[in-house]
Amino acid sequence: MARNMHQAFAGATLVGETQDRRQRFSLLLLNLEEYYFEQHTANHVQHKGSRYERKIRGSLKICSKSVIFEPDAISQPIIKIPLRDCIKIGKHGENGANRHFTKAVSGGISLIFSQVYFIKEHNIVAPYKIERGTMEYVFELDVSGKVEDVVETLLQLHRASCLDKLGDQTAMITAILQSRLARTSFDKNRFQSVSEKLHMECKAEMVTPLVTNPGHVCITDTNLYFQPLNGYPKPMVQITLHDVRRIYKRRHGLMPLGLEVFCTEDDPCSDVYLKFYERQDRDDLYFYIATYLEHHVAERTAEGCTLQWQRGLLSNYQYLLHLNTLADRSCNDLSQYPVFPWVVGDYSSSELDLSNPGTFRDLSKPVGALNKERLERLLTRYREMPEPKFMYGSHYSSPGYVLFYLVRIAPEYMLCLQNGRFDNADRMFNSIAETWKNCLDGATDFKELIPEFYGDDVSFLVNSLKLDLGKRQGGQMVDDVELPPWARSPEDFLQKSRDALESDYVSEHLHEWIDLVFGCKQKGRNAVGAHNVFHPLTYEGGVNLNSIEDPDEKVAMLTQILEFGQTPKQLFVTPHPRRITPKFKSLSQPSSYSASTADSPVSPGEESFEDLTEESRTLAWSNITRLRPHEQHKIHKEAVTGIAVSRSGSSVFTTSQDSTLKMFSKESKMLQRSISFSNMALSSCLLLPGDATVVSSSWDNNVYFYSIAFGRRQDTLMGHDDAVSKICWHDNRLYSASWDSTVKVWSGVPAEMPGSRRHQFDLLAELEHDVGVDTISLNAASTLLVSGTKEGTVTIWDLTAAAILHQIPCHSGTVCDTAFSPEEPQKRRDGSSPAP
Numbered sequence: 001m002a003r004n005m006h007q008a009f010a011g012a013t014l015v016g017e018t019q020d021r022r023q024r025f026s027l028l029l030l031n032l033e034e035y036y037f038e039q040h041t042a043n044h045v046q047h048k049g050s051r052y053e054r055k056i057r058g059s060l061k062i063c064s065k066s067v068i069f070e071p072d073a074i075s076q077p078i079i080k081i082p083l084r085d086c087i088k089i090g091k092h093g094e095n096g097a098n099r100h101f102t103k104a105v106s107g108g109i110s111l112i113f114s115q116v117y118f119i120k121e122h123n124i125v126a127p128y129k130i131e132r133g134t135m136e137y138v139f140e141l142d143v144s145g146k147v148e149d150v151v152e153t154l155l156q157l158h159r160a161s162c163l164d165k166l167g168d169q170t171a172m173i174t175a176i177l178q179s180r181l182a183r184t185s186f187d188k189n190r191f192q193s194v195s196e197k198l199h200m201e202c203k204a205e206m207v208t209p210l211v212t213n214p215g216h217v218c219i220t221d222t223n224l225y226f227q228p229l230n231g232y233p234k235p236m237v238q239i240t241l242h243d244v245r246r247i248y249k250r251r252h253g254l255m256p257l258g259l260e261v262f263c264t265e266d267d268p269c270s271d272v273y274l275k276f277y278e279r280q281d282r283d284d285l286y287f288y289i290a291t292y293l294e295h296h297v298a299e300r301t302a303e304g305c306t307l308q309w310q311r312g313l314l315s316n317y318q319y320l321l322h323l324n325t326l327a328d329r330s331c332n333d334l335s336q337y338p339v340f341p342w343v344v345g346d347y348s349s350s351e352l353d354l355s356n357p358g359t360f361r362d363l364s365k366p367v368g369a370l371n372k373e374r375l376e377r378l379l380t381r382y383r384e385m386p387e388p389k390f391m392y393g394s395h396y397s398s399p400g401y402v403l404f405y406l407v408r409i410a411p412e413y414m415l416c417l418q419n420g421r422f423d424n425a426d427r428m429f430n431s432i433a434e435t436w437k438n439c440l441d442g443a444t445d446f447k448e449l450i451p452e453f454y455g456d457d458v459s460f461l462v463n464s465l466k467l468d469l470g471k472r473q474g475g476q477m478v479d480d481v482e483l484p485p486w487a488r489s490p491e492d493f494l495q496k497s498r499d500a501l502e503s504d505y506v507s508e509h510l511h512e513w514i515d516l517v518f519g520c521k522q523k524g525r526n527a528v529g530a531h532n533v534f535h536p537l538t539y540e541g542g543v544n545l546n547s548i549e550d551p552d553e554k555v556a557m558l559t560q561i562l563e564f565g566q567t568p569k570q571l572f573v574t575p576h577p578r579r580i581t582p583k584f585k586s587l588s589q590p591s592s593y594s595a596s597t598a599d600s601p602v603s604p605g606e607e608s609f610e611d612l613t614e615e616s617r618t619l620a621w622s623n624i625t626r627l628r629p630h631e632q633h634k635i636h637k638e639a640v641t642g643i644a645v646s647r648s649g650s651s652v653f654t655t656s657q658d659s660t661l662k663m664f665s666k667e668s669k670m671l672q673r674s675i676s677f678s679n680m681a682l683s684s685c686l687l688l689p690g691d692a693t694v695v696s697s698s699w700d701n702n703v704y705f706y707s708i709a710f711g712r713r714q715d716t717l718m719g720h721d722d723a724v725s726k727i728c729w730h731d732n733r734l735y736s737a738s739w740d741s742t743v744k745v746w747s748g749v750p751a752e753m754p755g756s757r758r759h760q761f762d763l764l765a766e767l768e769h770d771v772g773v774d775t776i777s778l779n780a781a782s783t784l785l786v787s788g789t790k791e792g793t794v795t796i797w798d799l800t801a802a803a804i805l806h807q808i809p810c811h812s813g814t815v816c817d818t819a820f821s822p823e824e825p826q827k828r829r830d831g832s833s834p835a836p
Contacts, residue, residue, distance in 0.1 A: 024070060024074065024078060024120050024123055025059070025061065025068065025070045025078065026233075026412065027208075027211040027213060027232070028210065028211065028412045028413060028415070028416040029068060029078065029080060029119060029416070030063055030065070030066065030068075030211075030416075031065050031066070031419075032210060032416070032417070032559075033170070033559075034063055034064050034065045034066070035063065035064040035173070035177055035212075035213075035214060036061060036062075036063050036064075036213070036230050036232060037062045037063060037064065037153070037177075037180065037229070037230060038061070038062050038153075038230060039059050039060065039061045039062070039230070039232075040059070040060045040062075040141050040142070040143070040146060040150065041058075041059055041060075041141070041142045042058065042059065042060040042069070042139045042140055042141045042142060043055040043056060043057055043058070043139065043140045044056040044058060044069050044071065044079070044137065044138075044139055045108070045138040045139070045140055048092065048108070048138045055140070056071050056073070056076055057071065057072045057073075058070050058071040058072050058076075059072075060109075060139050060141070062150065062153060062154065062157075064157055064160070064173045064176070064177070065082065065083055065084070065157070065161055065173075066080055066081060066082050066083055067080075067081045067083065067111065067154065068080050068081075069137075069139065074122060074123040075121070075122055076121070077118035077119055077120060077121035077129070078118070078119040078120050079116060079117070079118060079119075079137070080116070080117040080118075080119060080128075081111055081113050081115075081116050081117075081137070082113075082115060082117075082161070083154070083157055083158045083161040083162075084158075084161040084162060085113045085114045085115040085116075086111055086112065086113045086158055087112045087113060087114060087134065088110070088111075088112040089109075089110070089111055089112075089151060089154045089155055089158055090109075090110055090151060091108060091109060091110065091147060091148075091151055092108030092109065092110040092138045093108065093110075108138050108139070108140050108147070109138065109139045109140075109141065109147055109150060109151060109154075110136060110137075110138050111136065111137050111138075111139075111154075112134065112135070112136045113134075113135060113136075113137075114132065114133065114134055114135075115130065115131070115132050116130070116131050116135065116137075117129070117130055117420060118130075118131065119420070125411045125412055125415070125465065125467060126467075126468060127415065127420055127421050127422055128415065128420030128421070130420075156176065157173070157176065159172070160172035160173050160176070165551070165552040166552055166555050166556060167550065167551030167552030167553070167554060167555045167556075168551065168552065170551065170555050171551050177214055178203075178277075180229060181203045181214060181215075181216070181229060184216070184229065185201070185216060186201050186216040186217075186218040186225065186227050187227060188218075190225065190227065190235070190236050190238075191220065191223070191225075192222070192223055192238065193222070196220040196221060196222055196223065197220055197221045198218065198219075198220055199219050199220060199221065199288060200217075200218070200219045200284060200285060200288060201216060201217065201218045201219075202216070202217050202276065202277075202278070202281040202285070203215075203216060203217070203276075203277055203281075204216070204217045204226070204274045204275060204276045204277065204281070205274070205275045205276075206226050206228065206237065206272065206273065206274060206275075207252065207258065207273040207274065207275050207332050207333065208273070208332055209331070209332055209333070209334050209410075209413060210334060210399070210413055210416050210417060212275060213228050213229075213230070213232065214228070214229045215227050215228040215229045215230075216229075217274060217276075217281075217285065219241075219285060219288055219289070221241075222240065222241055222242070223238055223239065223240055223241060224238070224239045224241060224244075224261065224272075224289070225237065225238050225239075226272060226274065237272060239261060239263065239271055239272060241289065241292050241293075243263040244261055244262070244263055244289060244292075244293060245262055245263055245264060245265055246261075246262040246264075246265070246679065247259065247260065247261050247262070247286060247289050247290060247293075247679065248260045248262075248325065248326075248328075249282065249283075249286055250273070250328055250330065250333075251328050251336070251540065251566075251569070252275045252333065253275075253545075253558055253562065254540075254543065254545055254558065254561060254566075255279075255545065256279055256282070257275050257276045257277070257278075257279055257282055258273065258274065258275050258276075258282070258333075259273070259274045259276070259282050259285060259286055260272075260273045260274075260330055260332070261273075261274075261289070266318070266321070268321050268324075268325065268331055268338060268451065269331050269332075270330065270331070270332065273330060273332040273333070283718075286700075287678075287700075287702075287718075290677075290678035290679055290680065290700055291677065291678060293676070293678065293679040301326075301657055301680075301681050301699065302322075302323065302326050302571045302572065303639075303657070304638055304639065304657050304681075305319060305322045305323070305326075306319075306576070306577065307639075309579065310577060310578075310579055310580050311580060312579075312580070315502055316501050316502050316506060316507060316510055317451075317454050317498065317501055317502065319510075320338075320340055320451075320510075321338065321451065323514065323518050323568075323571060324338035324339065324451075324568070325338075326569075326571055327518055327568035327569040327570075327571055328568065328569045329568055334398075334399035334402050334403070334413075335398065335399055335561075335562045335563070335565055335566050336397075336566050336568070337397060337399075337402045337450060338450065338451050339396065339397040339448050339449075339450070339517060339568065340448065340449045340450060340451050340453060340454060341361070341363060341448055341449065341510075341513045341517075342361050342367065342436065342439070342448060342449055343360060343361055343363070343497075343500050343501055343503075343506050344359060344360060344361065344497065344500050345358075345359065345360055345361040345362075345436075346358070346359045346484075346486075347432055347433035347436050347484040348433060348484065348485065349484075349485065349486055350485045350486060351486050352484075352486040352496050352500070354499060354500055354503045354505070357505055359500075359505075360500070360503075360505050360506065360509075363506070363509040363510060363512045363513040364509065364512040364513075364516075364530075365516075365530070365531065366392075366396070366446065366516055366530070366531065366532045367396060367439050367440075367446045367447065367448060368391065368392045368446040368531065369530075369531040369532070370439075370440055371440050371441060374440075374441065374443070375531060378391050378392065378531075379391065379531070382533070388536045389533065390533050390534055390535045390536065391531060391532075391533045391534070392446050392533070392534050392535075393444055393535065394444045394445070394446060394447075394564070394565075395446070395447075395534055395535070395538055395564055395565035395566075395567070396446050396447050396448040396517075396534075396565070397447065397448060397565050397566075398447075398563065398564055398565030399417055399562070399563060399565070400417065400563070401447040401565070402450060403417055404423070404428075404429050404447075405429055405449075405450055405452065405453075405460060406450075406452070406460050407422070407423075407428065407429060407467075407469070408429075408459070408460055408461070408462065408463050408464070408465065408467065408469075408481075409459050409460050409465075411465065411467050422469055422470060424470070425469060425470030425471055425472045425473075425478050426472050426473055428469055428470070428478050429481060430472070430478060430481065430482060431481065431482035432481060432482065432483055432484050432493070433482070433484055434482075448517075453494070453497055454494070454497055454498050454501050455494065456494060456498075458490035458491055458493075458494060461480060461481040461483070461490040461493070462480050462481075462490055463478075463479045463480050507579045508578065508579065510579065511575075511576040511577060511578050511579065512576075514572070514576045515530075515572070515575060515576050516530060516532050517567075517568060518568055518569075518570065518571045518572060518576075519570070519571065519572035519573075519574075519575070519576045520572055520573055520574055520575055520576070522539075522567065522568075522570050523539055523567075523570065534567060535564065537557070537560065537561050537564065538561070538564060538565060538566050538567045539566075539567045540566075540567065540569055540570070543557060543561070545557065545558060573771065573772075573790050573791060574790070574791075574812070574813045574814060631669070633664065633669070635654065635662050635664060635671050636654065636656035636658050636660065636662065637656070637658040638656050638657040638658040638681075639656060639657045640654050640655070640656050641655050641656055641657060641681065641682060641683050641684055642654065642655040642682065642683065642684035642685035642686075642696070642697075643685070644685045644686050644687045644694060645687075646687060646691045647687075647691055648691075649666060650665065650666055650667055651663055651664070651665060651666065651672075651691075652664045652666060653685055653687065653694050654685070655682035655683065655684060655685040655696050655697075656681070656682060657681040657682075658681070659676050659677075659678065659679050659680055659681055659682060659698075660674050660675065660676050660682070661673075661674075661675045661676070661677070661682060661685060661694065661696050661704075661706060662674050662675075663694075663708070673711070675706060675713075677696065677698060677700075677702070677704045677706075677713060677716075678698055678700040678702070680698055680699040680700040680723075681698070681699045681723075682696045682697065682698050682699075683697045683698065683699060683723065683724060683725050683726065684696070684697045684725070684726045684727055685697075685727075686727060686728070686729055688729060691708070692707065692708055692709055693705055693706065693707055693708065693714070694706045694708060695727060695729065695734070697724035697725065697726065697727045697736065698723070698724060699723035699724070700723070701718065701719075701720045701721065701722060701723060701724060701738070701740075702716055702717065702718050702719075702720075702724065703716070703717040703719065703724055703727060703734070703736055704716055704717075705717075717734070717736075717746065717761050719736060719744055719746065719761070719763070720736065720738040720740050720742070720744070721738070721740040722738055722739040722740035722772065723738060723739045724736050724737070724738050725737050725738060725739060725772070725773060725774050725775065726773075726774070726775045726776050728776055728777065728778050728785075730778055730782040731782060732747065732748070733745060733746065733747055733764070733782070734746040734748070734761070735776060735778065735785065737773040737774070737775065737776040737787060738772070738773060739772035739773070739774075739790070740772070741768065741769045741770065741771055741772055741773065742766055742767065742768055742769065742773070743766075743767040743769070743773055743776055743785065743787055743797075744763060744765070744766050744767070745763070745764045745765040745766075745767075745799070745802075746761040746762065746763055746764065747761070747762045747764050748761035748762055765799075765802040767785070767787070767797055767802060769787065769789055769793075769795065770789075770791075770793075771789045771790050771791045771793075772789060772790045773787050773788070773789055773790075774788055774789060774790055774814050774815055774816065775787070775788045775815055775816060775817050775818055776788075776818070777817075777818045777819050777820060778820070779820040780820070782799065783798070783799055783800055784796060784797065784798065784799065784805070784820070785797045785799055786818045786820065787818070788814075788815025788816070788817070788818045789814075789815060790814045790815075791809075791814075792809060792810055792811030792812050792813055792814065792815060793807060793808065793809050793810070793811075793815070794807075794808045794810045794811075794815060794818060795807045795808075796808075
């Protein structure tokens with residue numbers, strides 16, 4: 001990796017040890033879904049009013065569910081008092097019967113409670129110590145005038161914490177948070193330059209593992225800013241737009257509210273992950289950044305990565321990282337952390353023989369199906385189970401499993417997730433072989449691996465922080481992870497694991513595992529046949545939180561889903577192609593491998609005829625022999641997706657998966673323009689009558705209108721919820737096909753001049769499909785439309801009635817293109833596989 005994935009955790013465990021030993025507080029000391037609001041310098045006054053009175057200097061932090069006091073002296077423990085355990089909150093010395101403050105004593109806040117936690121004494125990361133019994137603590141603020149406001153805030157938060165229903169608690173705390181955000185705004189004085197122009201400001205939360213931190217997002221013509229409401233861990237996060245290389249829309253908490261921004265090409269760790277309160281805010285910010293990134297490299301697509309991987313231009317490791325990123329997996333979201341497969345099945349031999357197929361795990365089966373006897377027991381329960389049925393009661397990736405592997409480098413995350421405790425010593429990540437055996441035999445253990453097992457940082461295998469992780473039943477302390485006999489050291493283990501991942505056997509079978517996790521066997525009938533069915537709540541779209549009216553039920557449902565783990569977004573609906581391996585060389589360094597297309601095992605022409613019948617091949621070759629290339633120009637970095645030629649034939653417009661629209665002059669044989677509307681692939685293009693405007697569809701869900709005369713975008717139609725795959729135009733009507741399973745018909749004329757008010761396109765019809773639509777075509781009179789889908793179905797529509805005339809399941813794979821022949825209503829169609 002360019003940067004180690006462990007850096008996603010650097011903000012908690014290692015900062016206190018290596019950067020500033022006095023900074024012990026972190027958001028991980030809060031409960032899950034808790035917010036840190038404000039802090040005040042204060043003294044913790046012990047034995048107030050007695051001759052033994054003692055003052056401990058520190059910082060009092062007001063959080064939505066607790067009060068935390070961080071002493072300046074690291075020898076003193078951090079104190080955490082849950083608000084729900086408070087018996088009385090007020091000003092020290094006030095009469096309990098009323099809330100009038102006594103003037104004789106100033107600056108003191110009194111908390112009477114029944115339980116308190118002591119954390120990180122001497123700055124040692126260890127399980128929290130708990131003291132129970134009725135106690136009173138007094139805190140004196142440096143600014144005594146703030147005492148009344150702080151007490152009022154604590155009383156309000158205490159009322160929220162004591163509500164019976166969790167949903168009511170969450171609703172009240174959310175209202176308090178939104179009120180605070182509404183009373184504040186982004187500090188424009190923090191702009192990097194006085195000449196910056198503000199384009200957008202909204203409320204959002206910055207996401208890090210297990211933690212979200214609310215604040216204000218601001219974007220200008222040169223920078224993206226996030227200002228935390230609490231000023232923690234620093235007053236401002238700033239990203240220069242010129243440095244941004246990739247952006248992704250994300251699901252967070254099952255809602256389409258996330259946005260992740262990367263300033264590197266291949267690093268799996270992003271520079272900032274934001275969760276918005278309104279989807280429109282997320283989409284607007286995404287659109288602005290995507291529009292700005294005209295000169296940046298194109299974002300990778302699943303299809304483009306697959307082709308590069310097939311030809312050996314991406315290692316198995318790199319390809320899996322790209323698929324995880326495209327499937328909403330993020331290092332900042334432990335419920336959607338990148339998932340990698342177990343590939344080795346031998347952890348007992350003294351030597352690892354990568355030439356022996358018996359060394360490897362069966363990649364065509366999920367972990368739960370690798371043990372036949374266990375699978376039979378699970379299937380018996382599955383058959384007897386009422387709907388909705390599932391085979392596995394736990395997932396292969398969850399926050400608990402991620403931290404099981406990473407506890408030695410992220411102990412504070414484990415303590416946060418498990419309420420201040422480490423897991424039982426015998427259930428910790430003690431041994432590679434034991435963990436693999438439990439995944440094979442355990443009744444509820446079906447976990448896969450994480451990318452660290454194929455990286456180059458051994459720290460997650462070594463107890464370098466000297467943590468006290470407990471004592472096992474045999475008496476031995478939990479320390480470094482026990483390695484298999486074939487590994488001489490942690491470094492040797494990771495190197496051999498990488499060699500196994502890049503081996504010929506895995507390269508030949510990895511597509512089978514991809515089908516299970518990212519592809520066609522992830523859900524539906526194919527998943528049942530592959531014994532790959534998990535709880536329905538783990539799948540995208542498995543529950544609509546907006547449809548749940550009971551707030552208590554909604555919070556409980558969301559908590560259950562996030563802790564249980566989530567299945568990746570499905571990337572492929574047809575069987576994933578195999579890797580081309582005859583000339584493939586095993587890659588041992590996944591982060592630095594590169595190759596040229598000259599090393600590709602087969603040529604594009606050879607691949608194109610793999611699946612043709614002998615008769616078709618003969619006919620195709622007989623036609624091809626009559627063709628002669630006239631000119632050839634390479635102007636795109638990736639696959640060309642659309643071609644439009646001006647009426648005079650002098651200009652050729654092309655779109656590509658490299659995200660660019662290009663204008664090529666046939667006369668000068670030179671590239672005249674290169675335009676990028678976003679950093680996502682463009683899928684098709686066409687010229688409007690008059691050759692003054694070229695229209696392009698994009699995988700960013702938009703359709704763009706580009707003025708050739710003025711040399712800039714003149715209009716944008718944001719009309720779909722997923723990638724726009726193909727567009728057609730006839731008689732001032734635009735027809736757009738999309739992966740959101742619709743074809744839409746629009747009426748409208750685009751703006752004539754750049755900068756003029758955007759025209760409101762009117763939606764005339766919406767032709768609904770069961771799956772994503774990849775292509776459409778019109779007949780000459782524009783009375784018929786034919787659509788082709790990802791599952792191989794061709795549908796003929798009567799546009800005068802917006803009704804289906806015929807629906808034909810022609811292909812077993814995606815229909816790539818369709819066209820009506822002159823002898824209507826016949827049509828031609830081309831797909832990725834022959835009709836059955």
